Amino acid sequence: MSDLRELYQDLIIDHSKRPRNFKVLETADRKLEGYNPLCGDKVTVFLELEDDRVKNVSFQGSGCAISTASASVMTESVKGKTLAEVEALFDVFHQMVTGKPPAAGNAPELGKLAVFSGVSEFPARVKCATLAWHTLHAALQGAGDPVSTE
Amino acid sequence: MKSATEMLAADDRQVRYRAFDVCSFREDFPILARQVHGKPLIYLDNAATSQKPQVVIDTIQRYYTEENANIHRGAYYLSEQATQAYEDARVKVQHFLHARSEREIIFTRGVTEAINLVAHCYGRKTLNAGDEIIISAMEHHSNIVPWQIICEEKGAILRVVPIDDAGEFLLDEFEKLLNPRTKLVAVTHVSNALGTITPVRQIIDMAHHRHIPVLIDGAQAVPHFKVDVQELDCEFYGFSGHKLYGPTGIGIFYGKAELLEAMPPYQGGGDMIRSVTFEKTLYAPIPSKFEAGTPHIEGGIGLGAAIDYLEGIGMEAINAYEQELLAYAMNAVGAIPGVRIFGTAREKAGVISFSLEGVHPHDIATILDQEGIAIRTGHHCAQPVMERFGVPAMARASLAFYNTKSEIDALVAGIHKVKEVFD
Numbered sequence: 001m002s003d004l005r006e007l008y009q010d011l012i013i014d015h016s017k018r019p020r021n022f023k024v025l026e027t028a029d030r031k032l033e034g035y036n037p038l039c040g041d042k043v044t045v046f047l048e049l050e051d052d053r054v055k056n057v058s059f060q061g062s063g064c065a066i067s068t069a070s071a072s073v074m075t076e077s078v079k080g081k082t083l084a085e086v087e088a089l090f091d092v093f094h095q096m097v098t099g100k101p102p103a104a105g106n107a108p109e110l111g112k113l114a115v116f117s118g119v120s121e122f123p124a125r126v127k128c129a130t131l132a133w134h135t136l137h138a139a140l141q142g143a144g145d146p147v148s149t150e
Numbered sequence: 151m152k153s154a155t156e157m158l159a160a161d162d163r164q165v166r167y168r169a170f171d172v173c174s175f176r177e178d179f180p181i182l183a184r185q186v187h188g189k190p191l192i193y194l195d196n197a198a199t200s201q202k203p204q205v206v207i208d209t210i211q212r213y214y215t216e217e218n219a220n221i222h223r224g225a226y227y228l229s230e231q232a233t234q235a236y237e238d239a240r241v242k243v244q245h246f247l248h249a250r251s252e253r254e255i256i257f258t259r260g261v262t263e264a265i266n267l268v269a270h271c272y273g274r275k276t277l278n279a280g281d282e283i284i285i286s287a288m289e290h291h292s293n294i295v296p297w298q299i300i301c302e303e304k305g306a307i308l309r310v311v312p313i314d315d316a317g318e319f320l321l322d323e324f325e326k327l328l329n330p331r332t333k334l335v336a337v338t339h340v341s342n343a344l345g346t347i348t349p350v351r352q353i354i355d356m357a358h359h360r361h362i363p364v365l366i367d368g369a370q371a372v373p374h375f376k377v378d379v380q381e382l383d384c385e386f387y388g389f390s391g392h393k394l395y396g397p398t399g400i401g402i403f404y405g406k407a408e409l410l411e412a413m414p415p416y417q418g419g420g421d422m423i424r425s426v427t428f429e430k431t432l433y434a435p436i437p438s439k440f441e442a443g444t445p446h447i448e449g450g451i452g453l454g455a456a457i458d459y460l461e462g463i464g465m466e467a468i469n470a471y472e473q474e475l476l477a478y479a480m481n482a483v484g485a486i487p488g489v490r491i492f493g494t495a496r497e498k499a500g501v502i503s504f505s506l507e508g509v510h511p512h513d514i515a516t517i518l519d520q521e522g523i524a525i526r527t528g529h530h531c532a533q534p535v536m537e538r539f540g541v542p543a544m545a546r547a548s549l550a551f552y553n554t555k556s557e558i559d560a561l562v563a564g565i566h567k568v569k570e571v572f573d
Contacts, residue, residue, distance in 0.1 A: 003187075004520050008513075008571050017508070017572075039512050039528045040542040062542050064510035065572070122516060 006118035007125070008065065011073075016065035021075035025058040033146040034061075034135030036127055041067045045135045052082050059132060066116075066125050071132035073112050083140055089113070090133050096120065097129045170471045175463065176552050178203040189522030192557045197342050197370055197501055197548030198526050199392045202456075206396060209455035213448045220444055222421055236447050239454030240437070243402055246457045247387065248378040254410065256403040256437045257450050261369045262292040264388030264403035265336070267440065268365055269296035271413040272386075273334065279305030281333045286311040286319055286348065287538055288341040291531040293367045297336065306333070313538065317344035317493040321352055328360055335364045339371035343532040343544065344493030345476075345501030347371070354384050363409065369393055373550070374472055374499040376465040379404055391449060395550075396456035400449030403440070410436045417442040468551045472500060475549055479558045483547070486565055492539050503530075503544045506565065509572050511545040517571055518564045525561075 025031075025046035034043045041063035048056040057079055059071045078086045085108065092107045099120035119129045135147045176182050179201045184191050193201060213235070219228040221236050237252075244252040258264045273283070283297050287310050294308075301308050309332075311324045319337070335357045340347050350366055357364045363385035371377055372389045379387050386409075391400040405413075415422055415433055419442030424432040433439045460468065479502050484491045488507035506514055511527035518525055526546045529536045536542060547561055 004517060004571060007516070013572060040533075040536070041512075042542070064512035066513070068510075125512075125516060128512065 003118070003121055007122055009115045009118065011112065011115045012065060012069040015069035015072040019059075019068050019072035021058040021079075022060060022072065023058050024060060025056060027056060028058070030139045030142070032135050032139040034131050034138075035146055036063075036067070036131050039064065039128070041128065041131055043067065043071055043132050043135055045071075045132060045139050047136070047139050049083075052084075054078050054081055054083070054086060057136070063131070064125075064128050066119065066128040067131050070116060070129045073115070074132050074136065077111060077113055078136065086140065087137070090137055093133060094130060097126050170467055170551075172471070172552060172554055176554075178205070178459070179552055180204055180207070182552060186522040186524070187520050189520075192521075192523040192553075192560055194547040194549065194553065194557070194561060195524045195526045196373070196550040196553075197393070197530075197546065199398065200373060200395045200550055201552070202397070203395055203459050205459050206452050206455045210397060210448045210452045213451050218447075221447055222438075232447060235451045235454075236445070239450040239457075242454040242457045246372075246461070247402070247404055248380050249404055250380060251407060253436050254404055254407050256405070256410075256440045257445055258388070258401045258403045259399055259446070260390035260392070260401035261367055261388040261403075262390075262401075264386075264401060265293055265365065265367065266296045267403055267416045268334075268336075268386050268405075269300045271416050271440075272363075272409070273297070273300040273306075274304070275414060276333055277301075277304040277306045280331060281306045282309050282327075282329070282331045283307070284309045284311060284324070284327050284332055284335045284337075286337045287313045288317065288319070288344055288346060288348075288532065288535050289336075289338055290342050290367065290369070291533070293336055293338060294534070307331075310534075311337070313344075313346070317341065317346045317495045319346065319348045319353070321349060321356070324353065325356060328356065328362070330360075332357075332360065332362050335362055336367070337364070338367040338369075339377070340368075340374065340499045340501075341493065341532075341535070342370045342501070343503055343530040343535040343546070344495065345370075345498040345503070345548075346493060346495035347497040347499055350382060350384070354382055358383065370499065370501070375469040385409055391453040391456065394453070394456055395460065396453035397446075397449045400446045400453050402453075407436060410440070415442070416440045419443045421445075463551070471551055472549055475553060475555065475558070476500060476502070478555055479547065479549065479561070482558055482562050483565065486562060486569075488569065489565065492541075492544055500549045501546060502548070503546045505541060505544060506568060509568055511543045513572070514545045514565070514568050517568045518561070521560065521564045521567065523561055523564050 027048045028046035030047040043061035046058045057075045088108050097119040116129050138147045181201050217232050219232045221233040240252045240255050243255045297308050309327045354364045365386035366384045368387050368389040373394050385406050387404040389402050392398040422434050422439050422442040424434050490505045492503040515527040528543050
């Protein structure tokens, strides 16, 4: 049960049941779909940019607890950040959930995102945790095609 | 009134059912002795692939240790021995399906290739623009996509027989779809997502009444009960070896000889020819015509060993045991508050698909995995079934004759643990 509690921390259960920023963002100037064909998880990320900064972000979709909570915490974590800060945060998050040692230097603080550290012990669930992030990343790059984890 | 012989035979069956010694059968499967996350493995993903008995593993090992040679060509002892073993396996499959002749048994990679073969060879030859193919709403993607490909190429139309809320095949809707443009009916024998046993006899009768050939996808049927292709009278039948306790990469395509003989070959290459010149190539007779290239020799031989093993136990005994286990599991899982069961057809085999209120199937599987329990989650390669029931995914426990009631109890306890985590 210890490994399970490590994965399904209270904050993750809370965000999966009551996802934050779970709505269509009317003011969005970018919108992108992400899809995990293996488990059927879908996410749509809405993004409102102001100059070089994420002014507002929201998501919609259906997925497991890990993917829903990850998208929810992600929206909270990136709001107000510059694009460079978001990318740096994604790098650190990605390293954490894939179990790679953190890069040396002044990496950004993960804050709440650290609750997903348990994911690295569950290789089958890494894609659940990164689906929303990959979608956000592609939206920031200005990609028009839906993102697939496959 | 029954004869004394019949009654004695029935008594004998009863005794054998009662004597179904699942513990001794489990010992035949070495993987069932292993642990996962410190717990005994409880393998409930048999509809995806079954585990292999030691005799299948040994047969493959012996083939490579003692018999390996290419078949149908070498004029030396070893090649003759390998050829004999491979062709013996074909005869075993013939008897297993009760086909008229071993010429009607073609080795493929699996049922997926069998269906693609029919689409490619039979469909391409017989279909014209406006013709129709009928499938059901509970097909695996492997019995949908090959037809979509050939329909697109030929301008033909794919018609889909709906299912009801229990997952029953609707025969009256099927009747309405049959028409003079219908060129083929292709349906599953058992739904991999819902467990429904489809009314194949009626389906075949109704199609034959209009002289329409029928293909049956038997991937989820042959591991659970006796299939007799002559009794069914279907034109084509297919199954995969790895779901029948045999190796992966080997499957069976059965076709009536007269249809196979009229069909063009599937792939060109060695072994499928009688003679080759640059002017004209003559094809080999069936089944070789459909078996180009060096085949999956140890796969065929391993499948033969799996069939021998199953017939030693008896498909009737296996079916009786599994039906009892399925009823037990349906009741036990269905009784958990918050569980919704998908697929409650009157006749079912081997599958319990379910959801748990407020918990995504993927999370159910991860938590059960920590208990050593392997189930499948996702769309089960049957996205239209998910759509029919309005869910993105399902959790699925699927049974084999080596599963036990205590394993079902562990599954139920595991689902309660899932509820605890999400409470």
